[in-house]
Amino acid sequence: MVRQMLTGNASAAWGVRLAEVDYIPAFPITPQTEIIESLARWICDGEMDARFVTVDSEHSMITAAGAASATGVRVFTATSSQGLLYSFEMLYTVAGWRVPLVMVNVSRGVSAPITLEADHNDILAARDSGFLQIHCETCQEVLDSVLMAYRLAEDERILLPIFVNMDGFQLSFTREPVEIPEIDDVRSFLPPYQPKHAIFKASQPMAQGIAVLGGPVYSYFKYQMHLANRKGLDVYKEISKEFEGVFGRKYDAVEGYMTDDAEYLLIMTNSFSTLKRARERGIKAGLLRLRLIRPFPDDDIKNALKGRKAVSVIDQNISVGKGGILYSEIAGVLYNEKDRSLLLSFIGGLGGKNISPGEFEFIFDNMIKTSETGTVPETQLLYTEAEWKEMERLKKIAGKG
């Protein structure tokens, strides 16, 4: 075991290298590019025995990845933002092929306006595709999650592609100390890929991804995907326990931080959160970080929210015309609960916008007030006075002041 300072991107690449991936169809896009650059370099240097091919687009990239996976090799690919959206048709398609490839998405806001910085509208747009989704907070978690992702995807009970997601810039370009596991430990956890499902070969002609006629046949296959994806909740628990046994690191589907005595809970994903100021003020604040987004860990969330005075969901995404995506999903989980917490909705961190300690304070103030009055405010956008002033200044320069 070696400890190195690695970026989130380099951590992802190390996970792929340790997973002894065979095939990497690729296409560059910021802020993901460092992942494929690292892998390409290792392959050129003979440190990794895989084939790397740059194709003409992300749409082609996912097609090649899915087709190779259907032919029986272990496949990795990565993208961000516009690239993910460009590949969209194929996300649904390869999920329908039931191929166990792993894809890292480095989250970045989607155009327009075009931006490079992180939010989760890219990855959450893919939530209905059939891919499983793991969202990471730390660089170590990125490496570990890539290994866990192959176990999940290749499990016979699942056989679906999977995303490992991290925040662009905030994690992709942040160096943290990361333990790089020994290959023998990795192999004991994640053995070389030996597909048990049908693959394309001369002795075994078959038709894959073929057309269906009629709703019942379509419904059957679509719902099979859903059931397999949902099965991921149980399989995840098995795999994370096994992972902990081999590597000593524990990753729950939903991770609680200071939740034991917490009266007020924040729910977030990925890397943007802090409770420091609230706890300093004596507020019993806790954080619930959703690591598994698909399958959605309904029961873990229900259990974690029991008996809280108020809960706030910070969505680093916006479903335009509705509001926060995770807020709606969590509210859906709670609806039939008898004892359910008041649930507040905040939109923040869009396009990499910082969420400052003051904004977290604002959220906790809102939660306390809501718990006292029982009146839940409408969805609020986190945006500071200083940011507003700066925006006014820019608009003036643009001639719209």
Add this chain to the structure above:
Amino acid sequence: MNKMPIKSIKDLPLEENLLPGTPMCAGCGGLLALRHCLKALGDKTIIVNAAGCFTLLSIYPFTPFRNSWLYTAMASAPAGAQGVRDALDILIRKGRISPDENLKVVVLTGDGTAYDMGLSSTSGAIYRNLDFYYICYDNEAYGNTGFQWSAGTPFGSKTATTMPGRIAPTGAELSKKNLFEIWRSHKPPYLATISPAHPVDLVNKFKKAEQFKGPKLFISLAPCPPGWGTEPSRSANFAKLAVDTGIWALKEAVHGEVRHTLVPKKFKPVEEYLKEQGRFAHLFKPVRQEETIRKIQEMVDGYWKEVKSQESGVKSQEMI
């Protein structure tokens, strides 16, 4: 099949890899061409398909093929071929499957995909020298959706979106995109046009292509009875007329070097090809559109004039 090249239809391979009972339209010229292509390719083949008429060949739980099939999407079948080819190479190299398990990888798309939406992924695959076959069945419109205009539609054709009307009596006002030349500019090892009415020429081209590692590309004219407004029983006749009038030039390009493989001794007038097809009927009645018919004839004449000036030794009825 031992002898190469074969001389007559009696020498065509007897094996059938595309079996009867498909839901294609009666008289589908593309299907006839595909049947011959698969005779030449054999059954150790995987077809990677893009959205089009032929997507409906395999409908769960049936397939008419002895070989494998993977439907991808409209734009990216060549990228699917890349994935399958690379995976097979990796598995064989790493000893995880036997070399006997190898497959020929064949992209199968219509003209809508080949001429427009799939160009990016096709260009990429050819440029990377991917070892694959590409068969484009060209019925000169988006046939599966009801015969709308595509970039493969010829000048003067009626389609569902180029209906001859008062303002635009000609039908399609643009000429067919020159896909052969677009593909040829990548200098693939082998590129050819084929026709279902010339199975000997077709099979010989596939057999010739076999020696090359890299892209082996084929564009087949595909008479389409419902779209062309023709009798299903006459598809082969129209495919033959297209060659006899010089509208469909049978040719090949080896590493970019073009050679015509069948040049009619005497070209029939294009009118013979046009006048019996519903898609060109508006050129003849109620008013004969003399100028449009002449323009089509001039385009064909111009093409062959250029061929004769560039390609020395082009002989009539020359066969490979």
